[in-house]
Amino acid sequence: MIIWLNGPFGGGKTTTANELVGLLPGAHFFDPEMVGYFLRHVLPDAQGDFQDLPAWRALAAETALQVHAHYGGPLVVAMTVLCKDYHDEIFTAIRARGVGVRHVVLDVEHDEHVRRIESDEIEAGAKEWRLRHIPRYREALSWLRHAGEVVDTTHEPAAAIAARLAKGLIPTISTS
Incomplete structure (x- = not known):
């Protein structure tokens, strides 16, 4: 099974993913952003959002x-995907190969989201970019609510969210 954590940029997906990997036996973490960095190296003329590149998707x-086929265990993915067509393309490709995907949208209220972005010391350089993309995330919520399980992370730390997710995933993983 692949557990795809989606949600706003700077909302806590990677932190939650790392916590979740520690709770799921045999789990691995994958950040598709690394594929984007690779493509920017290979295609230096490619500008803008690497999600717009068909090769990235x-x-x-x-x-x-x-990674899932060769290393087993659940694969936890942390990546914001706000374009429904891109989501459908990626998830259809995965499911077509017989691999289940649990799509979890880690939502956060606006004020708390801004606070998290502004207090992030690890990726402080992404602050302005993340703040500019808040409206795009809010617009995407209309389809994201139907495409995945929405989990409100506003009042809980990443470790608590991960524990809740793991509790719901372990029976599913054990039987798959």
Whole structure:
């Protein structure tokens, strides 16, 4: 199974993913952003959002599938995908190969989201970019609510969210 954590940029996906990996036996973490960095190295003329590159979408799905196939265990993915067509393309490619995907949207109220972005010392350089993308996330919520399980993270730390997710995932993983 692949557990895809989606949600706003700077909302806590990677922190939650790392906590979740520690709670799921045999789990691995995959950040599809690394595929984007690779493509920018290979295609230096490619500007803008690497999610707009068809190669990124195909490679994000294929890399997740390959890691899952070769190393087993649940694969936890942390990546914001706000374009419904891109989501559908990636998730369809994964499911077409017989791998289940649990899509979890880690939502956070606006004020808390801004606070998290502004207090982030690890990726402080992404602050302005993340703040500019809040409206895009809010617009995408209309389809995200139907595409995944929405979990409000506003008042709980990442460790508590991960524990809740793990509790719901362990029976599913054990039987798959």
